[in-house]
Amino acid sequence: MSSLSLTMNKPSDLDRKSISVLLVDDHTVVREGLEILLVAEKDIRVVASADNGKQALQLALKHKPDVILMDIAMPVLNGLEATRQIRKAIPNAKIIILSAHRDDAYVSHVVAMGAVGFLIKQTSFHLIAKAIREVHSGKTHFSPEISGHFRNDNWDSAKNRNLIKKALIQLSSREAEVLQLIAEGKTNKQIGVILNISVKTVEKHRQHLMTKLNLHDTAGLTRYAISAGIIESSVHLTTL
Numbered sequence: 508m509s510s511l512s513l514t515m516n517k518p519s520d521l522d523r524k525s526i527s528v529l530l531v532d533d534h535t536v537v538r539e540g541l542e543i544l545l546v547a548e549k550d551i552r553v554v555a556s557a558d559n560g561k562q563a564l565q566l567a568l569k570h571k572p573d574v575i576l577m578d579i580a581m582p583v584l585n586g587l588e589a590t591r592q593i594r595k596a597i598p599n600a601k602i603i604i605l606s607a608h609r610d611d612a613y614v615s616h617v618v619a620m621g622a623v624g625f626l627i628k629q630t631s632f633h634l635i636a637k638a639i640r641e642v643h644s645g646k647t648h649f650s651p652e653i654s655g656h657f658r659n660d661n662w663d664s665a666k667n668r669n670l671i672k673k674a675l676i677q678l679s680s681r682e683a684e685v686l687q688l689i690a691e692g693k694t695n696k697q698i699g700v701i702l703n704i705s706v707k708t709v710e711k712h713r714q715h716l717m718t719k720l721n722l723h724d725t726a727g728l729t730r731y732a733i734s735a736g737i738i739e740s741s742v743h744l745t746t747l
Contacts, residue, residue: 527553527554528576529570531558531576535558544635561583567600575593579605582691603622603625609653614649624642690737
């Protein structure tokens with residue numbers, strides 16, 4: 508299966524009634540494994556897959572899937588920022604996060620970005636299929652291991668909105684992109700080329716990030732990106 512998209516035949520009437528899903532994960536074995544399992548579900552079909560957040564945004568705009576199953580730590584653009592950008596472009600997009608992180612503050616951050624579900628990576632396939640069906644029907648779904656107030660119908664109560672507000676660091680989309688690339692070890696020049704902006708602009712974004720996050724060097728930014736699940740610790744250990 509291509510990491511960018513699947514070659515699909517013209518949808519049948521049965522396909523139109525099924526739940527269309529976009530898979531987003533930078534590990535090929537995870538995407539292909541999930542697709543194999545989902546194929547067996549008569550009411551679910553995989554319309555495309557992506558191995559980074561940029562591709563996910565492109566494919567979400569192209570296919571308008573009913574549900575997006577999104578990893579967090581990915582190259583180019585992480586799942587948190589991809590979720591924010593997809594929700595901005597497609598406000599009714601239903602996104603389920605798949606992550607190894609499970610603490611409430613982290614889940615609050617994810618929900619603030621617009622996700623309606625959160626599954627830890629140890630989740631069984633049965634529960635993944637259940638989550639896809641539930642969010643498609645308009646509900647939210649959180650792994651049983653996560654604190655109860657995220658798994659009931661009152662997750663958007665005033666108390667939880669305040670928790671979300673505290674957890675969300677107000678970075679712009681561009682600042683979030685620059686942060687990830689810095690944490691991945693890219694130089695200012697490389698970041699400028701990737702994002703099609705000047706080195707001077709990259710330097711300004713770097714300074715804004717340090718000010719907003721109260722950090723003082725690249726190592727600090729990298730540690731923050733790792734703790735937030737934006738990149739995995741194995742991506743750039745030499746910075747630390």
